[in-house]
Amino acid sequence: MTIPYQDDADNLTGQVRAACARREPLRIRGSGSKTFYTGPCEGRPLSTLAHTGIVHYEPTELVLTARSGTPLARIEAALAESGQMLGFEPPHFGTGATWGGTVACGLSGPRRPWGGSVRDAVLGCRIVNGRGDVLSFGGEVMKNVAGFDISRLMAGALGTLGLLLEISVKVQPRPECEMTRCFDGSSAEARERMIQWGGSGLPMTAMAWDGRLYLRLSGPEKAVSAAVRRVGGDALVSADAFWSSLREQTHGFFAGAGDLWRLSLPPAASLDGLSGAWLLDWGGAQRWLRAADAGPAEVCAAVQAVGGHARLFRTANPAAERCAPLAPALAGLHRRVRAAFDPEGIFNRGLWQEAF
Amino acid sequence: MSPERCTRGEDREAFLLELRRILPAEALLSDAEDLRPFECDALSAYTVLPWIAVLPATVGQVQAVLRLCHSHGVPVVARGAGTGLSGGALPVADGVLLSLAKFNRILEVDPANRMARVQPGVRNLAISEAAARFGLYYAPDPSSQVACTIGGNVAENSGGVHCLKYGLTVHNVLQVTLLTIEGDLLTLGSLGLDGPGYDLLAVVNGSEGLLGVIVEVVVKLLPLPETARTLLAAFDGIEAAGDAVAGVIGAGLLPAGLEMMDKLTLRATEEFVHAGYPVDAAAIVLCEMDGMAEQVEAEIARARQVLAAHGALEVRESRDEAERRKFWAGRKAAFPAVGRIAADYYCIDGTIPRKRLAQVLGRIGELSEQYGLAVGNVFHAGDGNLHPLILYDASLPGELERAEALGEDILTFCVEVGGTVTGEHGVGVEKLNPMCVQFSAPALRQFHALKEAFDDKGLLNPGKAVPTLARCAEFGHVHVHGGRLRHSELERF
Numbered sequence: 001m002t003i004p005y006q007d008d009a010d011n012l013t014g015q016v017r018a019a020c021a022r023r024e025p026l027r028i029r030g031s032g033s034k035t036f037y038t039g040p041c042e043g044r045p046l047s048t049l050a051h052t053g054i055v056h057y058e059p060t061e062l063v064l065t066a067r068s069g070t071p072l073a074r075i076e077a078a079l080a081e082s083g084q085m086l087g088f089e090p091p092h093f094g095t096g097a098t099w100g101g102t103v104a105c106g107l108s109g110p111r112r113p114w115g116g117s118v119r120d121a122v123l124g125c126r127i128v129n130g131r132g133d134v135l136s137f138g139g140e141v142m143k144n145v146a147g148f149d150i151s152r153l154m155a156g157a158l159g160t161l162g163l164l165l166e167i168s169v170k171v172q173p174r175p176e177c178e179m180t181r182c183f184d185g186s187s188a189e190a191r192e193r194m195i196q197w198g199g200s201g202l203p204m205t206a207m208a209w210d211g212r213l214y215l216r217l218s219g220p221e222k223a224v225s226a227a228v229r230r231v232g233g234d235a236l237v238s239a240d241a242f243w244s245s246l247r248e249q250t251h252g253f254f255a256g257a258g259d260l261w262r263l264s265l266p267p268a269a270s271l272d273g274l275s276g277a278w279l280l281d282w283g284g285a286q287r288w289l290r291a292a293d294a295g296p297a298e299v300c301a302a303v304q305a306v307g308g309h310a311r312l313f314r315t316a317n318p319a320a321e322r323c324a325p326l327a328p329a330l331a332g333l334h335r336r337v338r339a340a341f342d343p344e345g346i347f348n349r350g351l352w353q354e355a356f
Numbered sequence: 357m358s359p360e361r362c363t364r365g366e367d368r369e370a371f372l373l374e375l376r377r378i379l380p381a382e383a384l385l386s387d388a389e390d391l392r393p394f395e396c397d398a399l400s401a402y403t404v405l406p407w408i409a410v411l412p413a414t415v416g417q418v419q420a421v422l423r424l425c426h427s428h429g430v431p432v433v434a435r436g437a438g439t440g441l442s443g444g445a446l447p448v449a450d451g452v453l454l455s456l457a458k459f460n461r462i463l464e465v466d467p468a469n470r471m472a473r474v475q476p477g478v479r480n481l482a483i484s485e486a487a488a489r490f491g492l493y494y495a496p497d498p499s500s501q502v503a504c505t506i507g508g509n510v511a512e513n514s515g516g517v518h519c520l521k522y523g524l525t526v527h528n529v530l531q532v533t534l535l536t537i538e539g540d541l542l543t544l545g546s547l548g549l550d551g552p553g554y555d556l557l558a559v560v561n562g563s564e565g566l567l568g569v570i571v572e573v574v575v576k577l578l579p580l581p582e583t584a585r586t587l588l589a590a591f592d593g594i595e596a597a598g599d600a601v602a603g604v605i606g607a608g609l610l611p612a613g614l615e616m617m618d619k620l621t622l623r624a625t626e627e628f629v630h631a632g633y634p635v636d637a638a639a640i641v642l643c644e645m646d647g648m649a650e651q652v653e654a655e656i657a658r659a660r661q662v663l664a665a666h667g668a669l670e671v672r673e674s675r676d677e678a679e680r681r682k683f684w685a686g687r688k689a690a691f692p693a694v695g696r697i698a699a700d701y702y703c704i705d706g707t708i709p710r711k712r713l714a715q716v717l718g719r720i721g722e723l724s725e726q727y728g729l730a731v732g733n734v735f736h737a738g739d740g741n742l743h744p745l746i747l748y749d750a751s752l753p754g755e756l757e758r759a760e761a762l763g764e765d766i767l768t769f770c771v772e773v774g775g776t777v778t779g780e781h782g783v784g785v786e787k788l789n790p791m792c793v794q795f796s797a798p799a800l801r802q803f804h805a806l807k808e809a810f811d812d813k814g815l816l817n818p819g820k821a822v823p824t825l826a827r828c829a830e831f832g833h834v835h836v837h838g839g840r841l842r843h844s845e846l847e848r849f
Contacts (some may be wrong), residue, residue: 106555142739147794148566152526156555201582219654264550329540334556
């Protein structure tokens with residue numbers, strides 16, 4: 001298979017080295033589809049958009065390696081041609097979403113509790129650190145414990161530890177068959193069912209609640225049909241469109257004004273003290289809270305009290321603090337880790353600032 | 357080396373006096389005969405008598421020991437059950453061996469949230485045993501799971517048969533509480549599916565005790581599969597078996613286990629456990645599917661087709677749970693079985709892309725002949741994780757060195773075909789030289805910088821996992837790869 005590509009690594013590395021020499025901050029930028037999530041940062045823009053292409057894809061190895069500027073849609077299309085997919089079902093939040101941005105933001109879709117997260121899929125990467133060194137970590141094999149797992153550290157680091165040049169991930173076979181069943185019930189009833197199903201052996205790949213409870217079952221046709229007979233419920237027409245609307249936040253819940261909080265917490269945890277509009281995903285382990293009655297400190301404290309954490313996901317206020325600060329010892333460690341990769345603070349200066 | 361004096365100039369008696377203030381007498385060992393049991397982990401080829409051993413029972417005691425060591429500049433090596441195979445828990449002669457054996461309690465099993473909170477010294481299998489009454493289990497299953505501890509599993513990011521489908525330790529740990537060398541208590545991860553800030557939890561998994569001392573772990577539990585069934589396929593060539601493994605994955609199947617054994621190992625295990633293996637075969641593949649009954653039925657039928665299409669001489673299917681266990685009994689006992697037919701064996705741990713399986717096995721055969729040492733192969737084929745067992749006799753002068761040289765050649769070849777020098781056993785002290793083959797000098801520098809962010813004095817498990825640049829330069833004979841000289845910027849010795 002001939003894969004057209006454009007290798008811009010030398011140019012990108014040259015720009016990083018020049019910035020290092022001048023101690024000038026750089027703002028890594030793909031399509032900008034997730035800038036709303038990362039928040040603003042300082043520096044001269046460094047575009048990855050000319051660094052594109054699938055470098056290596058081997059369906060029998062379940063591994064794909066692509067350059068950071070490659071459009072996510074192109075990667076998904078290539079995988080679909082071979083009957084495969086990204087297990088973490090990433091949101092695009094825009095037509096131009098890039099591979100590097102997908103990994104740097106570390107966001108996963110409804111399949112995440114069963115298909116794994118972005119960092120779970122990452123096997124290796126090539127980066128430029130804040131000294132201008134081009135470094136390779138991990139690789140293209142499933143198991144690798146040689147050296148520290150720096151590749152996974154890059155997932156969700158928002159580009160603050162280095163410029164991603166290439167990332168290799170583990171991919172998954174697409175299931176032979178998928179069906180979504182839906183059920184009426186309150187959020188409390190939905191949570192009860194989610195707990196029950198979560199501990200069963202059903203071949204599920206998504207569980208969400210938006211006023212109705214949705215259960216996606218995936219696998220061989222025989223198994224999915226048998227699971228449908230067990231759980232009952234109504235068939236959801238246009239199921240793909242529903243899950244896509246959840247993943248891309250085009251679902252009606254996400255429309256309208258008011259801050260949107262993302263809460264990550266144990267699936268059975270109760271948050272009765274918080275009120276606002278709710279949507280549950282990941283079988284209850286990811287909850288979206290819009291227009292919360294409580295202030296940021298209360299939201300963060302309530303979620304921390306049950307062992308989770310909260311992040312302001314969308315806000316109209318660019319100066320808003322997005323998450324609770326880390327405990328002092330952990331915050332200190334974060335600062336030292338960042339300095340270990342980028343001693344001069346070249347990359348995406350300003351991001352994570354509120355946390356540490 | 358004499359345990360009487362720390363090489364860093366620390367007075368041993370004065371240091372012991374300070375330790376006695378924070379630990380009860382029975383938690384402190386300093387006589388040579390008491391220290392002897394700690395001189396090695398499961399890689400017994402390397403032994404070092406620790407300076408002092410401590411067996412704290414509370415987090416506060418561990419914290420106090422670490423603070424003392426930090427203030428005096430004394431190295432610390434943490435140890436669980438000591439089942440590691442790469443010398444990762446080998447003591448250092450001028451340091452404290454910190455045993456976590458007393459941290460062996462399961463603190464909580466939370467079935468609603470499908471998680472268990474455990475101390476680091478809890479055995480891997482004990483977690484699944486405790487979770488079983490809720491219909492749950494902990495998926496990663498190193499072959500040593502009856503003895504190895506979860507703290508060590510996190511430190512080594514341990515694998516096992518289930519890892520192809522259910523992931524490594526890193527995929528199944530939600531939260532780790534650890535103490536830094538300065539005695540700071542940190543919580544990494546969360547009880548949700550991700551944590552705030554950088555994913556330091558991912559870095560701690562597989563960090564071989566270089567970054568902190570783990571004092572608590574929260575693991576993810578999965579529903580026990582409703583059913584599991586295993587296929588045993590025999591092949592007349594090891595290449596055909598390797599191709600069949602790639603075929604199963606290529607067909608869109610994700611088995612709960614996909615393992616392979618060659619003729620030498622097959623015969624040794626059959627003599628040992630009498631599993632009924634077809635001993636005339638050149639290799640066998642074990643392929644297990646688990647899940648709902650209907651799912652297993654469909655996937656087993658598909659896998660059977662694929663194995664047959666790749667030339668399997670016969671494909672047996674486990675008819676009941678007893679037979680399924682019998683199929684696996686040989687695979688699980690392969691190491692001790694090989695141990696019976698050789699005076700000693702040296703176990704290698706490399707990972708390669710699956711499609712290179714046949715090529716790498718061929719090369720191992722050539723190297724085996726070249727060195728005059730037999731090599732048995734038993735491995736996690738679905739993951740491409742090889743475990744060649746080099747048979748040798750340590751009583752013959754020079755044979756251990758020959759076995760080690762053969763092992764390094766095998767690992768070098770693993771890297772050449774796009775693989776890695778360790779899949780699940782860790783680097784420890786054993787694979788420091790092969791690390792120089794896999795990583796460039798700037799990458800190693802980045803590893804050291806990350807280590808310093810956690811442990812600026814380099815006191816936690818020093819000399820393990822990441823080689824110094826000087827060592828790599830001395831290890832010059834492997835640096836010419838593909839005609840390119842690695843570490844060309846360094847002076848030669």
